[in-house]
Amino acid sequence: MKRFLLTLVLSCAALGSSLAAQPNFVMIFIDDMGWGDFSCFGNKEAKTPNIDRIASEGIRFSQFYVNSPICSPSRCALTTGQYPQRWRITSYLNNRADNEKRGVAQWLDPQATTLARLLQQKGYATGHFGKWHLGGQRDVDDAPPITAYGFDESLTNFEGMGPKLLPLTLKPGDKEPGKIWGDAERLGKPVTWMQRSEITTGFIDAAIPFIDKAASQKKPFYVNLWPDDVHGPWWPPVAKWGNNKRELYLSVLQEMDRQFGKLFEYLRANPELRDNTLVLICSDNGPEPGAGSAGPFRGSKTTLYEGGTRSPLIVWAPGLVDKGKAGVSNEKSVFAAFDLMPSMLGVAGVPVPEGVKLDGEDMSSVLLGKGEGSRAAPIFWRRPPDRKTAGPGLPERLPDLAMREGDWKFLCEYDGGLPQLYDLAKDRGETMNLAEQHPEVVKQMSEKLLAWHHSMPPDNGPALGIEIPKGKGKRKKAK
Numbered sequence: 001m002k003r004f005l006l007t008l009v010l011s012c013a014a015l016g017s018s019l020a021a022q023p024n025f026v027m028i029f030i031d032d033m034g035w036g037d038f039s040c041f042g043n044k045e046a047k048t049p050n051i052d053r054i055a056s057e058g059i060r061f062s063q064f065y066v067n068s069p070i071c072s073p074s075r076c077a078l079t080t081g082q083y084p085q086r087w088r089i090t091s092y093l094n095n096r097a098d099n100e101k102r103g104v105a106q107w108l109d110p111q112a113t114t115l116a117r118l119l120q121q122k123g124y125a126t127g128h129f130g131k132w133h134l135g136g137q138r139d140v141d142d143a144p145p146i147t148a149y150g151f152d153e154s155l156t157n158f159e160g161m162g163p164k165l166l167p168l169t170l171k172p173g174d175k176e177p178g179k180i181w182g183d184a185e186r187l188g189k190p191v192t193w194m195q196r197s198e199i200t201t202g203f204i205d206a207a208i209p210f211i212d213k214a215a216s217q218k219k220p221f222y223v224n225l226w227p228d229d230v231h232g233p234w235w236p237p238v239a240k241w242g243n244n245k246r247e248l249y250l251s252v253l254q255e256m257d258r259q260f261g262k263l264f265e266y267l268r269a270n271p272e273l274r275d276n277t278l279v280l281i282c283s284d285n286g287p288e289p290g291a292g293s294a295g296p297f298r299g300s301k302t303t304l305y306e307g308g309t310r311s312p313l314i315v316w317a318p319g320l321v322d323k324g325k326a327g328v329s330n331e332k333s334v335f336a337a338f339d340l341m342p343s344m345l346g347v348a349g350v351p352v353p354e355g356v357k358l359d360g361e362d363m364s365s366v367l368l369g370k371g372e373g374s375r376a377a378p379i380f381w382r383r384p385p386d387r388k389t390a391g392p393g394l395p396e397r398l399p400d401l402a403m404r405e406g407d408w409k410f411l412c413e414y415d416g417g418l419p420q421l422y423d424l425a426k427d428r429g430e431t432m433n434l435a436e437q438h439p440e441v442v443k444q445m446s447e448k449l450l451a452w453h454h455s456m457p458p459d460n461g462p463a464l465g466i467e468i469p470k471g472k473g474k475r476k477k478a479k
Contacts, residue, residue, distance in 0.1 A: 021276070022122075022123075022124070022220040022348055022349070023220065023276055023277065023278055023317075023320060023347050023348055024211075024214075024220050024221045024222070024223075024273065024276055024277040024278065025119075025221070025222045025223065025277070025278050025279075025280070025344055025347075025348075026207075026223045026225060026263075026267075026277060026278070026279045026280070027078070027222075027223070027224050027225065027226075027280050027340075028225045028226075028227075028260070028279065028280065028281040028282075029075065029078065029130075029224065029225075029226040029282065029283070029284050030227060030229065030230065030256070030281070030282070030283045030284065031071070031131060031226070031227060031228055031229060031230060031231040031283075031284055032071075032230055032231040032232070032283070032284070032285065032286075032287055032288055032291070032292065032301060033230050033253070033283035033287060033292055033312075034283070034286055034287030034292035034293045034294045034295065034300075034307070035283075035286070035293075035294050035295045035297060035306075035307065035310050035311060035312050036292075036293040036294060036295025036296070036297075036312075037230075037253060037283075037287065037292050037293055037312070038051050038052065038055070038312055038314075039051075039052055040052040040055040040056075040060065040314075041060070041062075041295065041312045042295055043293065045246075045250055046250040046253055046254050047254065047257075048253065048254065048257040049257065049261075050257045050258065050260050050261035050264055051257050051260065051281065051314065053264070054264060054279065054281065054314055054316045055314045055316075055327070056326070056327045057316055057318060057326050057327070058279075058314055058315050058316035058317065058318075058321060058326065058327075059314070059315045059321060059325055059326075059328050059329075059330055059367075059369050060312070060313070060314055060328070060329040060330065061312075061313040061314075061315070061329075061330045061333060061335075062312075062329060062330065062331050063310070063330075063331065063332070063333060063334045063335075063374075064282065064310070064311055064312070064313035064333075064335060064336070064337075065309050065310055065311060065334075065335070065336040065337070065379055065404070066078075066282070066283070066284060066285055066309055066311045066336065066337045067083060067084060067309075067336055067337050067338050067379070067381065068084055068090070068285065068309070068381065068384070069285045069286055069299075069301055069302050069303055069304060069308030069309050069381075069383070069384070070091055070092050070285055070301065070302050070384045070387070071092045071133050071284055071285060072084075072089050072091065072092045072093045072133050072134060073085075073089045073090050073091065073384070074284040074285050074337065075132075075133055075134055075226075075284060076089040076108055076134060077336070077337050077338040077360075078115075078284075078337045078338065078340060078341070079108070079112075079114050079115065079116075079134065079149070079341075080108075080112050080113060080114055080115075080338070080341070080358075081113070081115065081338050081339075081340075081341030081342055081358040081359065081360040082112075082338060082358060082359045082360070083338065083359050083380070083456065085382060085456035085457060085459075086359075086456065086457065087105060087108055087109055087112060088103070088104055088105040088457050088459065089104055089105055089108060089134070090102075090103075090104055090382060090384060090385055090459045090461075091104055091384035091385055091386055091387070091459075092133065092384070093105075093106070093107065093133060093134065093135065093137055093140070093159075094137070094138060095137075095138035095139050095140065096138070096139050096140050099140070101460065101464075102384075102385045102386050102459060102460050102461075102464065103385060103458065103459035103460035103461075104385070104459055106135065106140050106143065107134060107135020107136065107140065107143040107144065108134040108135055108149070110144045110148045110149060112149070113353070113356045113358075114149050114150045115150075115222070115340075115341040115344060115345070116128070116149060116150035116151050116222055116224075117149065117150025118150070118345060118350055118352075118353070119150070119220075119222045119344075119345075119348065119350065120150045120151075120152065120222075121150075122348070122350050123219060123220065124219065124220050124221060124222050124348075125152055125210070125213070125214035125217070125219045125220070125221040125222070126150055126151045126152050126153075126221070126222045126223075127151060127152060127153045127154065127207060127210045127221070127222075127223050127224070128146050128151045128153075128154040128155075128156070128223075128224040128226070129154070129155045129156075129203040129204075129206050129207045129210075129223065129224060129225050129226070130155075130156065130157070130203045130224060130225055130226030130227050130228070131156065131157050131159055131160070131226045131227065131228055132146055132154075132156045132157075132159055132160030132161075132226070133159040133160065134149075134160070135160070135161065136159065136160045136161035136162075136187050136188070137158065137159040137160070137184075137187070141161075141186060141187055143161050144161065145161045145162045145188070146160055146161060146162050147162065151224075153210055155202075155203060155206045156188070157181075157184075157199070157228055158181035158184035158187070159184075160187070160188070161187050161188050162187075162188040163188055163189065163190050163191070164184065164187070164188055164189075164191055164192075165191075165192050165193075165194055165199050165202045165203070166179070166180075166181055166182065166184060166185070166191055166192070166193050166194075167179075167180055167181065167193075167194070167195070167196035167199060167228075167235070168193050168194060168195050168196060169195075169196050169235050170195060170197075170235070170238055171235070171238065171241065172238050172241050174238075177195065179193065180196075195235075195237075196228075196235035197235050197236055197237045197252075197255060198259070199227070199228055199229075200227040200228070200229050200255075200256050200259040200260065201259045201262065203225060203226075203227060204225065204259060204260070204262055204263045207223050207225055207263070208263070208266055210223065211223065211266075211273070215270075215272070215273070220348070222344075225263070226284075227256060229252055229253070229255075229256040230249060230252045230253050230256060230291075230292065231288075232245075232249070232288055232291060234248035234249055234251070234252045234291075235252070236248060236251035236252045236255050237251075237255060240254070240255060245290050245291055246290065246291060248291075249288075249291040249292060253292075264279075267279070274318055274319060275318060275319025275320075276319055276320070277317065277319075278315065278316070278317040278320055278344070278347060278367070279314075279315070279316040279317065280313065280314070280315055280316075280340065280367075281312075281313070281314040281315075281316075282311045282312060282313040282314070282337070283311045283312060284311075285301050285302075285308060285309070285311070286299060286300045286301045286302075286303070286307045286308040286309065286310070286311075287300055287301055287307075288300065288301050289301070289390065289391070289394065294306070294307030294308075294310075295307075296428060296429055297310055297428065297429060297430070298429055298430040298431070299390075299430075300390060301390070302383075302384060302387040302390050302391070302398075303383075303387075303390055303398055304381050304383055304398065304399055304401070304402035304411055305402075305411075305430055306409070306424075306428065306429075306430060309381060309402075311337070315367050315368075317368070320347070320368055321367075321368050321369045322368060322369035322370055324369075325369030328369065330366070330369075330372055332372040332374070333363070333366045333371075333372050333373060333374050334374040334375065334379075334404065335361070335363045335366065335374060335375045336360070336375070336379050338358070338359050338360035339360040339361050339362075339363045339375055340360070340363075341358065341360050342358050342360045342361060342362040342363075342364075343360070343361075343362055343363045343364045343366075343367050344364075345362070346362040346363075346364035347364045347367065347368065359377075360375075361375045361376060361377065363375065378403050378404060378405040378448060379403060379404045379405075380401070380402070380403045380449060380452045380453070381401065381402040381403070382400065382401055382453060382456070382459075382461070383398060383399070383400050383401070383461065384461075385459040385460050385461035385464050386461075386464055388400075388461075388464070388465045399411035399412055399413065399418070399420060400412070400413050400414045400461065400465070401413070401414065401449050401450070401453055402449075403445060403448065403449045403452075404424075405445060405448075407423055407424050407425040407426075408421065408422070408423065408424070408441060408445065409421070409422040409423075409424050409430065410422075410441075410442065410445040410446070410449060412446060412449065414453065414461070414462055414465075415450075416446045416449075416450055419435040419442045419446065420433045420435060421433060421434045421435040421438055421441060421442055421445070422434065
């Protein structure tokens with residue numbers, strides 16, 4: 001009996017040690033930030049010293065993509081490791097009537113396999129702190145809580161169900177702060193009102209005790225830190241106000257960087273966390289025109305050009321990443337946000353359950369600096385159904401579909417018409433359409449892209465498509 005008890009105690013201790021040894025993850029998903037907005041990615045107008053230091057100690061990836069040029073579907077892909085079209089989330093989730101009009105779901109199906117749930121089932125503490133936008137917004141008040149998707153705790157903003165931080169606003173000349181999104185109080189409590197310019201700190205101040213608790217329990221953790229920043233409208237501290245859209249944006253960007261410094265110093269100061277935590281930082285889609293910068297790339301938020309879908313990825317893990325790769329920029333590896341789920345599972349040694357098919361591929365060796373390979377399969381995109389143009393003041397008619405395979409980028413209409421073909425190795429700004437010079441490439445890529453498109457659940461994009469003829473301001477249905 002004594003021998004049995006001793007064996008049991010040692011087994012439990014070994015299990016606890018094994019769990020504690022599993023890597024921790026912090027996923028930072030910034031809102032509406034352009035590829036070129038971190039100073040370590042080329043921003044000359046503003047400095048992001050805390051992010052830059054993380055990059056100097058980690059790895060930058062210049063050919064990383066998100067799976068949609070707009071918020072909710074991008075977050076869906078990261079969360080599920082699958083194309084967001086599979087879950088009928090192809091544009092930002094809005095009020096109930098607008099979601100129905102566009103043919104999108106009201107919220108992410110809680111039966112979806114999520115990264116948080118798979119890690120939770122393997123003993124991870126899981127927390128979501130920040131914007132959610134996968135259900136529970138406007139008049140959609142019967143969506144599942146964030147904890148229904150595999151999170152032990154959550155704290156969100158006005159676009160999610162559960163406890164939340166809501167913004168107080170203050171601009172130069174105001175004597176009292178204002179309130180916005182007050183109606184979101186009914187989407188979950190408790191509610192804390194705080195200055196919009198400090199809400200990133202609010203989410204960090206909730207995440208740090210969560211991490212402390214997990215560490216005290218010898219549990220590995222997975223934490224989403226998804227700030228409202230740098231999405232408009234922009235409310236920087238009054239003392240750092242700007243004179244125009246771009247200046248306001250840059251003030252918010254720099255303030256966000258300052259606030260993240262608290263989290264980074266916390267992780268560095270604890271050797272156990274520093275040596276066993278993987279931090280990933282990227283943006284959910286391209287920038288709003290006139291605010292953020294896509295760097296050398298064409299397009300912006302909502303477009304399928306590089307500026308809408310290419311995202312600056314930084315991976316920091318001093319104890320896990322190959323020692324010689326600190327400060328390196330990986331210019332070769334092509335992969336996307338839905339690859340992060342199988343990659344983190346790979347780093348954690350957690351298998352994908354039998355019967356679950358992910359669209360993402362395991363790129364864990366690339367994240368850890370042990371190789372510069374790319375995903376094997378192409379990356380496909382479909383535009384948001386309500387965005388045939390980027391906006392009312394931006395009448396350029398946008399492609400419906402896109403794909404990246406090797407160095408080729410191909411874009412076209414739903415029926416394959418109006419093909420655009422770019423060699424990104426020579427023309428990353430997508431300035432020279434080579435479709436007429438390479439008809440065989442157009443044919444092959446068109447067949448693959450249309451096959452993928454038709455394999456996915458449809459939305460109402462074709463019915464909502466619009467075209468603005470040259471020289472005319474009126475809109476008409478696209479053919």
